[in-house]
Amino acid sequence: MTSDLDLPDDLFLFHPGDAEDARRTLSFRRTPTVLLTFAANRFTRLASREYQARFGIGAMDWRMLVMLAREPGTGVNHAARTIGIDKAAVSRSLRRLADLGLARLDDGSTAARGAWRLTGQGAALHDRILDVALDRQSKLLDGFTRAEVSAFADYLRRFLGNLDDMAADGTTQTNATQRSD
Amino acid sequence: MTSDLDLPDDLFLFHPGDAEDARRTLSFRRTPTVLLTFAANRFTRLASREYQARFGIGAMDWRMLVMLAREPGTGVNHAARTIGIDKAAVSRSLRRLADLGLARLDDGSTAARGAWRLTGQGAALHDRILDVALDRQSKLLDGFTRAEVSAFADYLRRFLGNLDDMAADGTTQTNATQRSD
Protein backbone atom coordinates (compact mmCIF):
# COMPACT_ATOMS: atom_id res chain seq x y z
CA MET A 1 0.00 0.00 0.00
CA THR A 2 2.54 2.54 -1.03
CA SER A 3 0.07 4.42 -3.13
CA ASP A 4 -1.55 6.23 -0.26
CA LEU A 5 1.74 7.73 0.72
CA ASP A 6 3.29 8.36 -2.61
CA LEU A 7 0.33 9.40 -4.70
CA PRO A 8 -1.51 12.42 -3.41
CA ASP A 9 -4.68 13.05 -5.36
CA ASP A 10 -3.32 16.41 -6.22
CA LEU A 11 -0.96 14.75 -8.64
CA PHE A 12 -3.84 13.97 -10.95
CA LEU A 13 -5.85 17.12 -10.66
CA PHE A 14 -6.30 19.90 -13.10
CA HIS A 15 -6.28 23.29 -11.43
CA PRO A 16 -8.03 25.98 -13.35
CA GLY A 17 -5.29 28.47 -13.91
CA ASP A 18 -6.95 31.74 -14.73
CA ALA A 19 -9.96 30.34 -12.96
CA GLU A 20 -13.03 31.99 -14.37
CA ASP A 21 -15.53 29.29 -13.37
CA ALA A 22 -13.65 26.08 -14.11
CA ARG A 23 -13.63 23.49 -11.35
CA ARG A 24 -10.98 21.34 -9.80
CA THR A 25 -11.17 18.12 -11.83
CA LEU A 26 -9.08 15.43 -13.46
CA SER A 27 -6.00 16.36 -15.40
CA PHE A 28 -6.02 14.76 -18.81
CA ARG A 29 -2.28 14.79 -19.24
CA ARG A 30 -1.29 13.29 -15.93
CA THR A 31 -4.07 10.85 -15.12
CA PRO A 32 -3.13 7.34 -16.22
CA THR A 33 -6.68 5.99 -16.41
CA VAL A 34 -7.72 8.84 -18.67
CA LEU A 35 -4.73 8.39 -20.94
CA LEU A 36 -5.23 4.66 -21.00
CA THR A 37 -8.82 5.00 -22.13
CA PHE A 38 -8.00 7.53 -24.82
CA ALA A 39 -5.14 5.45 -26.15
CA ALA A 40 -7.01 2.17 -26.25
CA ASN A 41 -10.10 3.66 -27.87
CA ARG A 42 -8.15 5.32 -30.61
CA PHE A 43 -5.94 2.31 -31.15
CA THR A 44 -8.83 -0.12 -31.44
CA ARG A 45 -10.77 2.14 -33.76
CA LEU A 46 -7.83 2.65 -36.12
CA ALA A 47 -6.90 -1.02 -36.12
CA SER A 48 -10.46 -2.11 -36.64
CA ARG A 49 -10.84 0.16 -39.62
CA GLU A 50 -7.59 -0.96 -41.22
CA TYR A 51 -8.20 -4.67 -40.70
CA GLN A 52 -11.75 -4.38 -41.95
CA ALA A 53 -10.62 -2.57 -45.07
CA ARG A 54 -7.65 -4.79 -45.86
CA PHE A 55 -8.74 -8.18 -44.62
CA GLY A 56 -12.48 -8.04 -44.16
CA ILE A 57 -12.51 -8.77 -40.45
CA GLY A 58 -12.69 -6.53 -37.39
CA ALA A 59 -10.41 -6.14 -34.40
CA MET A 60 -12.46 -8.59 -32.39
CA ASP A 61 -12.12 -11.30 -35.02
CA TRP A 62 -8.41 -10.65 -35.21
CA ARG A 63 -8.11 -11.24 -31.50
CA MET A 64 -9.92 -14.52 -31.92
CA LEU A 65 -7.50 -15.55 -34.66
CA VAL A 66 -4.65 -14.94 -32.25
CA MET A 67 -6.43 -16.87 -29.56
CA LEU A 68 -6.94 -19.86 -31.83
CA ALA A 69 -3.38 -19.67 -33.12
CA ARG A 70 -2.10 -19.79 -29.59
CA GLU A 71 -4.39 -22.47 -28.21
CA PRO A 72 -5.99 -24.71 -30.80
CA GLY A 73 -8.92 -26.55 -29.25
CA THR A 74 -10.10 -23.51 -27.31
CA GLY A 75 -13.74 -23.29 -26.24
CA VAL A 76 -15.97 -20.24 -26.07
CA ASN A 77 -15.75 -19.78 -22.33
CA HIS A 78 -12.02 -20.15 -22.09
CA ALA A 79 -11.47 -17.71 -24.93
CA ALA A 80 -13.85 -15.19 -23.39
CA ARG A 81 -12.08 -15.31 -20.05
CA THR A 82 -8.67 -15.13 -21.62
CA ILE A 83 -9.22 -12.09 -23.78
CA GLY A 84 -11.60 -10.50 -21.30
CA ILE A 85 -14.76 -9.99 -23.30
CA ASP A 86 -18.23 -11.42 -23.12
CA LYS A 87 -18.75 -15.01 -24.19
CA ALA A 88 -21.68 -13.94 -26.35
CA ALA A 89 -19.35 -11.80 -28.42
CA VAL A 90 -16.94 -14.70 -28.70
CA SER A 91 -19.69 -17.03 -29.80
CA ARG A 92 -20.76 -14.65 -32.53
CA SER A 93 -17.19 -13.99 -33.62
CA LEU A 94 -16.55 -17.72 -34.00
CA ARG A 95 -19.66 -18.06 -36.08
CA ARG A 96 -18.44 -15.26 -38.34
CA LEU A 97 -15.03 -16.88 -38.66
CA ALA A 98 -16.65 -20.22 -39.45
CA ASP A 99 -18.81 -18.63 -42.11
CA LEU A 100 -15.71 -17.13 -43.66
CA GLY A 101 -13.99 -20.50 -43.63
CA LEU A 102 -11.30 -19.29 -41.23
CA ALA A 103 -12.13 -21.47 -38.23
CA ARG A 104 -13.87 -24.77 -37.65
CA LEU A 105 -14.99 -27.05 -34.87
CA ASP A 106 -12.95 -30.13 -34.09
CA ASP A 107 -14.44 -33.28 -35.46
CA GLY A 108 -14.98 -34.88 -32.09
CA SER A 109 -16.45 -31.82 -30.40
CA THR A 110 -20.10 -31.57 -29.46
CA ALA A 111 -22.14 -28.41 -29.57
CA ALA A 112 -22.03 -28.21 -25.80
CA ARG A 113 -18.29 -28.33 -25.52
CA GLY A 114 -16.78 -27.06 -28.70
CA ALA A 115 -13.11 -27.19 -29.54
CA TRP A 116 -12.23 -24.64 -32.19
CA ARG A 117 -9.19 -24.31 -34.37
CA LEU A 118 -8.03 -22.41 -37.42
CA THR A 119 -8.50 -23.78 -40.88
CA GLY A 120 -5.59 -23.62 -43.27
CA GLN A 121 -7.07 -20.47 -44.72
CA GLY A 122 -7.48 -19.03 -41.22
CA ALA A 123 -3.88 -19.78 -40.34
CA ALA A 124 -2.70 -18.12 -43.54
CA LEU A 125 -4.74 -15.00 -42.84
CA HIS A 126 -3.48 -14.95 -39.27
CA ASP A 127 0.11 -14.94 -40.44
CA ARG A 128 -0.55 -12.16 -42.92
CA ILE A 129 -2.23 -9.95 -40.34
CA LEU A 130 0.43 -10.72 -37.77
CA ASP A 131 3.00 -8.99 -39.94
CA VAL A 132 0.79 -5.93 -40.22
CA ALA A 133 0.06 -5.89 -36.51
CA LEU A 134 3.74 -6.08 -35.60
CA ASP A 135 4.49 -3.30 -38.03
CA ARG A 136 1.75 -1.12 -36.57
CA GLN A 137 2.98 -1.74 -33.07
CA SER A 138 6.53 -0.92 -33.93
CA LYS A 139 5.33 2.43 -35.30
CA LEU A 140 3.36 3.05 -32.13
CA LEU A 141 6.37 2.31 -29.97
CA ASP A 142 8.63 4.49 -32.01
CA GLY A 143 11.04 6.28 -29.73
CA PHE A 144 10.78 3.70 -26.96
CA THR A 145 13.89 1.90 -25.87
CA ARG A 146 13.69 -1.78 -25.22
CA ALA A 147 13.81 -1.18 -21.48
CA GLU A 148 10.96 1.29 -21.74
CA VAL A 149 8.82 -1.17 -23.62
CA SER A 150 9.43 -3.73 -20.90
CA ALA A 151 8.56 -1.23 -18.21
CA PHE A 152 5.44 -0.18 -20.11
CA ALA A 153 4.26 -3.77 -20.35
CA ASP A 154 5.10 -4.30 -16.70
CA TYR A 155 3.00 -1.32 -15.62
CA LEU A 156 0.08 -2.52 -17.70
CA ARG A 157 0.31 -6.00 -16.20
CA ARG A 158 0.33 -4.59 -12.69
CA PHE A 159 -2.58 -2.33 -13.53
CA LEU A 160 -4.49 -5.34 -14.84
CA GLY A 161 -3.70 -7.27 -11.71
CA ASN A 162 -5.12 -4.50 -9.55
CA LEU A 163 -8.13 -4.36 -11.82
CA ASP A 164 -8.75 -8.05 -11.27
CA ASP A 165 -8.47 -7.55 -7.53
CA MET A 166 -10.99 -4.77 -7.66
CA ALA A 167 -13.40 -6.81 -9.76
CA ALA A 168 -13.02 -9.76 -7.40
CA ASP A 169 -13.90 -7.55 -4.44
CA GLY A 170 -17.02 -6.29 -6.10
CA THR A 171 -18.54 -9.58 -7.17
CA THR A 172 -18.80 -12.99 -5.59
CA GLN A 173 -18.17 -14.72 -8.85
CA THR A 174 -14.48 -14.65 -9.47
CA ASN A 175 -14.54 -13.47 -13.00
CA ALA A 176 -10.94 -12.42 -13.18
CA THR A 177 -9.24 -12.50 -16.53
CA GLN A 178 -6.84 -15.32 -16.99
CA ARG A 179 -3.54 -14.39 -18.45
CA SER A 180 -0.87 -16.77 -19.48
CA ASP A 181 2.32 -16.16 -21.36
CA MET B 1 13.64 5.67 -35.23
CA THR B 2 15.28 3.71 -32.49
CA SER B 3 12.52 1.16 -32.50
CA ASP B 4 13.72 -0.71 -35.51
CA LEU B 5 17.00 -1.38 -33.83
CA ASP B 6 15.91 -1.95 -30.29
CA LEU B 7 12.65 -3.78 -30.73
CA PRO B 8 12.91 -7.01 -32.62
CA ASP B 9 9.53 -8.50 -33.35
CA ASP B 10 10.62 -11.55 -31.48
CA LEU B 11 10.21 -9.63 -28.27
CA PHE B 12 6.45 -9.71 -28.67
CA LEU B 13 5.96 -13.18 -29.96
CA PHE B 14 4.57 -16.19 -28.25
CA HIS B 15 6.44 -19.33 -29.13
CA PRO B 16 4.50 -22.51 -28.71
CA GLY B 17 6.60 -24.41 -26.23
CA ASP B 18 5.61 -28.01 -26.49
CA ALA B 19 4.42 -27.21 -29.93
CA GLU B 20 1.57 -29.53 -30.84
CA ASP B 21 -0.05 -27.36 -33.51
CA ALA B 22 0.05 -23.89 -31.96
CA ARG B 23 1.40 -21.14 -34.19
CA ARG B 24 3.87 -18.35 -33.71
CA THR B 25 1.67 -15.43 -32.69
CA LEU B 26 1.41 -12.47 -30.32
CA SER B 27 2.40 -12.88 -26.72
CA PHE B 28 -0.30 -11.61 -24.42
CA ARG B 29 2.01 -10.85 -21.55
CA ARG B 30 4.64 -8.90 -23.40
CA THR B 31 2.74 -7.08 -26.11
CA PRO B 32 1.88 -3.55 -25.02
CA THR B 33 -1.00 -3.04 -27.44
CA VAL B 34 -2.66 -6.23 -26.28
CA LEU B 35 -2.26 -5.35 -22.64
CA LEU B 36 -3.46 -1.82 -23.29
CA THR B 37 -6.64 -3.03 -24.92
CA PHE B 38 -7.39 -5.54 -22.18
CA ALA B 39 -6.78 -3.02 -19.44
CA ALA B 40 -8.85 -0.26 -20.96
CA ASN B 41 -11.78 -2.51 -21.81
CA ARG B 42 -11.98 -3.98 -18.35
CA PHE B 43 -11.49 -0.62 -16.70
CA THR B 44 -14.21 1.11 -18.69
CA ARG B 45 -16.66 -1.71 -18.17
CA LEU B 46 -16.15 -1.80 -14.41
CA ALA B 47 -16.30 1.96 -14.07
CA SER B 48 -19.36 2.22 -16.25
CA ARG B 49 -21.20 -0.34 -14.20
CA GLU B 50 -20.31 1.28 -10.90
CA TYR B 51 -21.17 4.80 -11.99
CA GLN B 52 -24.40 3.65 -13.52
CA ALA B 53 -25.39 1.85 -10.34
CA ARG B 54 -24.36 4.55 -7.91
CA PHE B 55 -25.01 7.74 -9.82
CA GLY B 56 -27.25 6.85 -12.71
CA ILE B 57 -24.86 7.91 -15.48
CA GLY B 58 -22.40 5.99 -17.64
CA ALA B 59 -18.68 6.38 -18.16
CA MET B 60 -19.26 8.51 -21.23
CA ASP B 61 -21.41 10.97 -19.31
CA TRP B 62 -18.84 11.11 -16.55
CA ARG B 63 -16.20 12.08 -19.08
CA MET B 64 -18.47 14.86 -20.27
CA LEU B 65 -18.91 16.11 -16.72
CA VAL B 66 -15.13 16.34 -16.44
CA MET B 67 -14.95 18.11 -19.76
CA LEU B 68 -17.51 20.70 -18.70
CA ALA B 69 -15.89 21.13 -15.31
CA ARG B 70 -12.61 21.86 -16.96
CA GLU B 71 -13.83 24.11 -19.74
CA PRO B 72 -17.20 25.70 -19.17
CA GLY B 73 -18.56 27.02 -22.44
CA THR B 74 -17.35 24.01 -24.42
CA GLY B 75 -19.08 23.11 -27.67
CA VAL B 76 -19.84 19.68 -29.09
CA ASN B 77 -17.01 19.64 -31.59
CA HIS B 78 -14.35 20.83 -29.20
CA ALA B 79 -15.39 18.30 -26.59
CA ALA B 80 -15.41 15.48 -29.12
CA ARG B 81 -11.91 16.30 -30.32
CA THR B 82 -10.59 16.71 -26.81
CA ILE B 83 -11.81 13.44 -25.40
CA GLY B 84 -11.38 11.62 -28.68
CA ILE B 85 -14.82 10.25 -29.37
CA ASP B 86 -17.43 10.88 -32.01
CA LYS B 87 -19.30 14.17 -31.92
CA ALA B 88 -22.57 12.32 -32.32
CA ALA B 89 -21.94 10.52 -29.05
CA VAL B 90 -21.10 13.85 -27.43
CA SER B 91 -24.27 15.43 -28.75
CA ARG B 92 -26.39 12.64 -27.33
CA SER B 93 -24.55 12.65 -24.03
CA LEU B 94 -25.18 16.36 -23.62
CA ARG B 95 -28.84 15.81 -24.29
CA ARG B 96 -28.95 13.15 -21.61
CA LEU B 97 -27.17 15.42 -19.15
CA ALA B 98 -29.55 18.25 -19.97
CA ASP B 99 -32.54 15.98 -19.43
CA LEU B 100 -31.13 15.03 -16.05
CA GLY B 101 -30.66 18.68 -15.16
CA LEU B 102 -26.90 18.30 -14.92
CA ALA B 103 -25.86 20.53 -17.82
CA ARG B 104 -27.38 23.43 -19.70
CA LEU B 105 -26.75 25.67 -22.66
CA ASP B 106 -25.45 29.15 -22.05
CA ASP B 107 -28.11 31.78 -22.35
CA GLY B 108 -26.52 33.57 -25.27
CA SER B 109 -25.72 30.43 -27.27
CA THR B 110 -27.53 29.45 -30.42
CA ALA B 111 -28.32 25.92 -31.48
CA ALA B 112 -25.62 26.12 -34.11
CA ARG B 113 -22.84 27.09 -31.77
CA GLY B 114 -23.73 25.88 -28.33
CA ALA B 115 -21.80 26.71 -25.18
CA TRP B 116 -22.45 24.17 -22.48
CA ARG B 117 -21.80 24.29 -18.77
CA LEU B 118 -22.68 22.39 -15.64
CA THR B 119 -25.70 23.30 -13.61
CA GLY B 120 -25.29 23.53 -9.83
CA GLN B 121 -26.62 20.02 -9.58
CA GLY B 122 -24.19 18.87 -12.26
CA ALA B 123 -21.25 20.45 -10.47
CA ALA B 124 -22.26 18.78 -7.22
CA LEU B 125 -22.51 15.38 -8.89
CA HIS B 126 -19.17 15.94 -10.58
CA ASP B 127 -17.50 16.57 -7.26
CA ARG B 128 -19.04 13.49 -5.72
CA ILE B 129 -17.96 11.24 -8.56
CA LEU B 130 -14.51 12.80 -8.63
CA ASP B 131 -13.84 11.47 -5.16
CA VAL B 132 -14.89 8.01 -6.21
CA ALA B 133 -12.84 8.15 -9.39
CA LEU B 134 -9.72 9.22 -7.52
CA ASP B 135 -10.26 6.46 -5.02
CA ARG B 136 -10.66 3.89 -7.78
CA GLN B 137 -7.55 5.10 -9.51
CA SER B 138 -5.50 4.97 -6.36
CA LYS B 139 -6.53 1.34 -5.92
CA LEU B 140 -5.58 0.60 -9.51
CA LEU B 141 -2.17 2.19 -9.05
CA ASP B 142 -1.54 0.37 -5.81
CA GLY B 143 2.09 -0.65 -5.64
CA PHE B 144 3.25 2.04 -8.05
CA THR B 145 5.77 4.57 -6.86
CA ARG B 146 5.30 8.17 -7.77
CA ALA B 147 8.08 7.94 -10.31
CA GLU B 148 6.47 4.90 -11.89
CA VAL B 149 3.16 6.67 -12.23
CA SER B 150 4.89 9.53 -13.98
CA ALA B 151 6.70 7.14 -16.28
CA PHE B 152 3.47 5.29 -16.99
CA ALA B 153 1.70 8.49 -17.94
CA ASP B 154 4.67 9.51 -20.04
CA TYR B 155 4.63 6.26 -22.00
CA LEU B 156 0.92 6.61 -22.62
CA ARG B 157 1.34 10.16 -23.85
CA ARG B 158 4.10 9.11 -26.22
CA PHE B 159 1.99 6.22 -27.42
CA LEU B 160 -0.87 8.59 -28.07
CA GLY B 161 1.42 10.91 -29.95
CA ASN B 162 2.54 8.11 -32.23
CA LEU B 163 -1.07 7.12 -32.67
CA ASP B 164 -1.92 10.61 -33.84
CA ASP B 165 0.96 10.52 -36.28
CA MET B 166 -0.28 7.24 -37.67
CA ALA B 167 -3.81 8.52 -38.03
CA ALA B 168 -2.55 11.67 -39.73
CA ASP B 169 -0.63 9.60 -42.25
CA GLY B 170 -3.67 7.55 -43.11
CA THR B 171 -6.15 10.33 -43.66
CA THR B 172 -6.00 13.72 -45.24
CA GLN B 173 -8.17 15.25 -42.62
CA THR B 174 -6.02 15.95 -39.61
CA ASN B 175 -8.26 14.50 -37.01
CA ALA B 176 -5.70 14.25 -34.26
CA THR B 177 -6.89 14.41 -30.72
CA GLN B 178 -6.17 17.63 -28.96
CA ARG B 179 -4.70 17.27 -25.54
CA SER B 180 -4.21 20.14 -23.19
CA ASP B 181 -3.36 20.61 -19.55
Add this chain to the structure above:
DNA sequence: GACCTTGTGTTGTCAAGTCAACAGGGACAG
Protein backbone atom coordinates in the same frame (compact mmCIF):
# COMPACT_ATOMS: atom_id res chain seq x y z
C1' DG C 1 -27.46 42.00 -50.66
C1' DA C 2 -26.64 37.36 -52.94
C1' DC C 3 -23.53 33.74 -53.03
C1' DC C 4 -20.30 30.39 -51.64
C1' DT C 5 -17.66 28.18 -48.21
C1' DT C 6 -16.70 26.48 -43.83
C1' DG C 7 -17.55 24.73 -39.47
C1' DT C 8 -20.99 23.11 -36.14
C1' DG C 9 -24.45 20.22 -34.41
C1' DT C 10 -28.25 16.69 -35.18
C1' DT C 11 -30.13 12.47 -36.78
C1' DG C 12 -30.48 7.72 -39.13
C1' DT C 13 -28.39 3.55 -39.52
C1' DC C 14 -25.25 0.04 -38.39
C1' DA C 15 -21.84 -2.77 -35.88
C1' DA C 16 -20.12 -4.41 -31.49
C1' DG C 17 -20.47 -5.83 -26.90
C1' DT C 18 -23.06 -6.58 -22.57
C1' DC C 19 -26.58 -8.63 -19.75
C1' DA C 20 -29.97 -11.90 -18.81
C1' DA C 21 -32.45 -15.89 -19.84
C1' DC C 22 -32.41 -20.28 -21.58
C1' DA C 23 -31.17 -24.97 -23.74
C1' DG C 24 -28.60 -28.96 -23.41
C1' DG C 25 -24.94 -32.28 -22.08
C1' DG C 26 -21.83 -34.45 -18.37
C1' DA C 27 -20.74 -35.83 -14.02
C1' DC C 28 -21.90 -37.55 -9.86
C1' DA C 29 -24.62 -39.26 -5.75
C1' DG C 30 -27.99 -42.21 -4.39
Add this chain to the structure above:
DNA sequence: CTGTCCCTGTTGACTTGACAACACAAGGTC
Protein backbone atom coordinates in the same frame (compact mmCIF):
# COMPACT_ATOMS: atom_id res chain seq x y z
C1' DC D 1 -30.63 -46.00 -13.84
C1' DT D 2 -32.27 -41.54 -12.58
C1' DG D 3 -32.50 -37.23 -10.80
C1' DT D 4 -29.85 -33.20 -9.70
C1' DC D 5 -26.46 -29.86 -10.29
C1' DC D 6 -23.09 -27.47 -12.82
C1' DC D 7 -20.94 -25.85 -16.75
C1' DT D 8 -20.94 -24.57 -21.51
C1' DG D 9 -22.71 -22.28 -25.32
C1' DT D 10 -26.56 -19.78 -27.80
C1' DT D 11 -29.96 -16.32 -28.44
C1' DG D 12 -32.72 -11.92 -27.79
C1' DA D 13 -33.10 -7.27 -26.11
C1' DC D 14 -30.64 -3.34 -25.19
C1' DT D 15 -26.88 0.24 -24.94
C1' DT D 16 -23.18 2.54 -26.82
C1' DG D 17 -20.34 4.56 -30.09
C1' DA D 18 -19.00 5.12 -35.25
C1' DC D 19 -19.90 6.66 -39.75
C1' DA D 20 -22.29 9.28 -43.02
C1' DA D 21 -25.59 12.44 -44.58
C1' DC D 22 -27.92 16.40 -43.66
C1' DA D 23 -29.57 21.10 -41.80
C1' DC D 24 -28.14 25.41 -40.53
C1' DA D 25 -25.72 29.57 -38.97
C1' DA D 26 -21.49 32.60 -39.64
C1' DG D 27 -18.17 34.92 -42.31
C1' DG D 28 -15.99 36.40 -46.33
C1' DT D 29 -16.07 37.90 -51.33
C1' DC D 30 -17.75 40.09 -55.11
